[in-house]
Amino acid sequence: MAKIAVVNDFVFCLTHGSEVCNKCYFDHRTTNNQRMKKQLSKAFPKLSEQDLLDRPPLSNALVLALDSGKKDPSGLILYQCRLHNTTNCKTCFDWINLAIANLKKASTRGNVIAIEATREEKLGFLSSMGVELSPNTRLPEEAVDKRLRGAIDGAQYFYSVIDEVPVNPASFPMWSKTDPENKPLVLAVRRGNFAEVTAMLKARGENPFPLYQNAFMDVRQTLMTLGKHFDDGHPEAVLQDKGHDYAICMRVLEVRKVALDVPMFVVTYGRGAHNQPLSPTFGWISDVIARSQSNSTKIGFPQIISTPEEQNLLLSILQVNSKRLSADYVPDLRKTEKRFMVSFFLPIGPLSQLDIGKLANCSGCIVCGNKTISKCSGCLSVEYCGRDCQKLHWKEHKPMCVSLKGGTWHTVTVSTEAPEIRIASLLEGKPLVANYLNNQNPFHPSAYKSKTEVQSADPTSLPPNIHGDRPFLVKIQCPFNPVLRSLGGSMLIYDRQRSFHAHFSAADDQATYDEAMKQPGMATQLKIYRWAKRVGDCQLSICFDRPPSKDPLW
Ligand SMILES: [Zn+2]
Ligand SMILES: [Zn+2]
Ligand SMILES: [Zn+2]
Ligand SMILES: [Zn+2]
Secondary structure (H helix, E strand, O other): OOOEEEEOOEEEEOOOOOOEEOOOOEEOHHHHHHOOHHHHHHHOOOOOHHHHHOOOOOOOHHHOEEEEEEEOOOOOEEEEEOOOOOEOOOOOOOHHHHHHHHHHHHHHOOOOOOOOOOHHHHHHHHHHOOOOOOOOOOOOHHHHHHHHHHHHHHHHOHHHHOOOOOEOHHHOOEOOOOOOOOOOHHHHOOOOOHHHHHHHHHOOOOOOOHHHOOHHHHHHHHHHHHHHHHHOOOOEEEEEOOOOOEEEEEEEEEEEEEEOOEEEEEEEEEEEEOOOOOOOHHHHHHHHHHHHHOOOOOOOOOEEEOOHHHHHHHHHHHHHHHOOEOOOOOOOOOHHHOOOEEEEEOOOOOOOHHHHHHHHOOOOOOOOOOOOOEEOOOOOOOEEOOHHHHHHHHHHHHHHHHHHOOOOEEEEEOEOOOHHHHHHHHHHOOOOOOOHHHHOOOOOHHHHHOOOOOOOOOOOOOOOOOOOOOOEEEEEEOOOOHHHHHOOOOEEEEEOOOOOEEEEOOOOOHHHHHHHHOOOOHHHHOEEEEEEEEEEOOEEEEEOOOOOOOOOOO
């Protein structure tokens, strides 16, 4: 049962009041756009349906609303406005005009934000953030850019922390060091645990973009370093690769407090490259050195080692944000910064599964996203728009195709909780474990803040489908305990991205359980890898009799 609130015909998260909820994995813009289809297409005749789905979401809907104590015929709470005490008030809950105004504001600064990176770089950045598209994808450039912008927003939890674009940093209070509520910036900018993320990245096995594997991690590390330096009284930094080929010169102009534990670093920056001797960074560096010599407390400025890939990802992030700065914001720049850009960054953490699912899922042809007309006749699992795309994809698809040919698919109903735990929690009268991997991205701010709280586990809910209808590999582990094994105890099933952890026990389906148990590898290694498809919220279709050509490394 979805936890939704309907206010004046628009759907919001009941718990958090927002149209898009990263905490509950809801995106109600699809539903709500249906309710204003005509108005949207009239106001934005040039925008595609997808553009409209990407509009800035409505937030804080329930701040203005009061539970009227009444319910509608379908049992949903009826809300009235605080101002006029009117149920579903057309004035206070004027969502259509609000949504249109927000989208207009967002588009005045140039709706299309070009990112100056090569296509391979962009795909590599996406992969480093967990959004894996084929290296051969023929998705048009705009579509790749749009996904990268979406991933950058997701990593900054942009719409969870910023209500409106354009943003004027001056509208937020300064981040005061003396306020005991504010952590040192090095800690405030941190999101998630690096050891965990490193383990996750390692677990991903072969990566088609090895160069970019860590660009995302590196950027996050660098933001912490910049926070540390700012804490120590150094607003300037030079990010440079070991070969000194590329550099970003950056000065933190100010740090504003967007929310608790969410600092906004407003920066000015310029890029230098070995093949651009006239770059504005040279003058800037000599100026900074001269300033530091006249001020004995701050000698020099910090240098941060940063690969060219990391620098490009950071520049992409800054570029996306720079277009969202309000024209009313006038920063105080030095003479040597006249040719610099101004932008801001927010803390960055891993994307939510909802974001990954949305950004990685190409409907249509697996290569180009166009309408499909044919299926691979070998495995019947992948669809194409025609021969060209199929040919282009063959090298990548072959190992999967060959191993799937002629296999039998079994539909398995899984649960997010092991039955052993379900029973134990019933006995205890409360959920025993934090249902961490399923309902919460452990790195998302919501989890990060409430790490000590035990989340109640909902055994019937699986997280959003990040794989679409395409096959992906799952690891199936049988119970380590031989007694549990002989009793048909639950197997653990999960994918490489750990987008879900599911359990399957003999009690759920004895015949399929036996089929899984008899696979070679189960007896010796207690685990097997198999191709699976998500066929329902709690249903996986698994091809047990066709192992992959070689076992992956996770
Ligand atoms: Zn929510
Ligand atoms: Zn009202
Ligand atoms: Zn195609
Ligand atoms: Zn095939």
